[in-house]
Amino acid sequence: MHTLQQLQNALAPLQEGTVIFIDVDDTLITPKSKVFHWASPHRFLIDDLKKNRDKIPNFEEILSHWRLQRETMLVSEEWPKLINTLKEKHPVYALTKMETGPIGAIPSMEQWRYDELTHKGISFTPSFKGEVKSVLKDDLLQPCPITFSHGIFITGSYTKGDVIDIFLETQTPAQIVLIDDREEYLCDVKEACARHGIPFLGIFFKGMELIAGFPDPKVADFQKEHLLTHAEWLEDEKAAEYFLIQSYVQ
Numbered sequence: 001m002h003t004l005q006q007l008q009n010a011l012a013p014l015q016e017g018t019v020i021f022i023d024v025d026d027t028l029i030t031p032k033s034k035v036f037h038w039a040s041p042h043r044f045l046i047d048d049l050k051k052n053r054d055k056i057p058n059f060e061e062i063l064s065h066w067r068l069q070r071e072t073m074l075v076s077e078e079w080p081k082l083i084n085t086l087k088e089k090h091p092v093y094a095l096t097k098m099e100t101g102p103i104g105a106i107p108s109m110e111q112w113r114y115d116e117l118t119h120k121g122i123s124f125t126p127s128f129k130g131e132v133k134s135v136l137k138d139d140l141l142q143p144c145p146i147t148f149s150h151g152i153f154i155t156g157s158y159t160k161g162d163v164i165d166i167f168l169e170t171q172t173p174a175q176i177v178l179i180d181d182r183e184e185y186l187c188d189v190k191e192a193c194a195r196h197g198i199p200f201l202g203i204f205f206k207g208m209e210l211i212a213g214f215p216d217p218k219v220a221d222f223q224k225e226h227l228l229t230h231a232e233w234l235e236d237e238k239a240a241e242y243f244l245i246q247s248y249v250q
């Protein structure tokens, strides 16, 4: 599914008592820079960085600066309106896989994510079990707990399936819906719903494929290098300028 019209059609017949979860990164919002667009060979730059986190001594500084400095855009301009329409009939929550609590230069990932989405005009059903903020699972073996904050469920060190497991310990929705750009998370949540005997509808959302633009490969390499060595993210235009100046100097 690529467009919000298709999504809206798929969600129109949902029965009462359905709870909708929506992924954030590359489903609702995505970085503005062409480096992260669909056709870019560098689009997994941050994922690759996370995979190598143990080898990068200032990993948290690099990641948190990137998050604070990179600009974002809505994957579809129609998202805020669709979410508001869905909220009239169903609880609508975000389900996002990332660290919770403080990381590097970001004092609270919960607050950062909430601010970022609010600035894009997106807001979710604010409370869960009467609370706007709660810690849902925390054990000493994992560095980051699962948290809920203003409608946003964050996995911390756990999986999206683990979050749904916790959710279904106390809730019995008629159905769970997840809209996500990653198939593995849809499978994970599908399995969690099956464990609890709750019907599941997974929507594989490919809105990213409609965002056109290809980065200049030399500038993209420069952006990556600059991020790794200076823990600073340069947006495309600024990076192109710096890259040009640097090539004159050499």
Ligand SMILES: [Mg+2]
Residues within 6 Å of the ligand: 023, 024, 025, 026, 027, 180, 181, 182
């Ligand atoms: Mg995603």
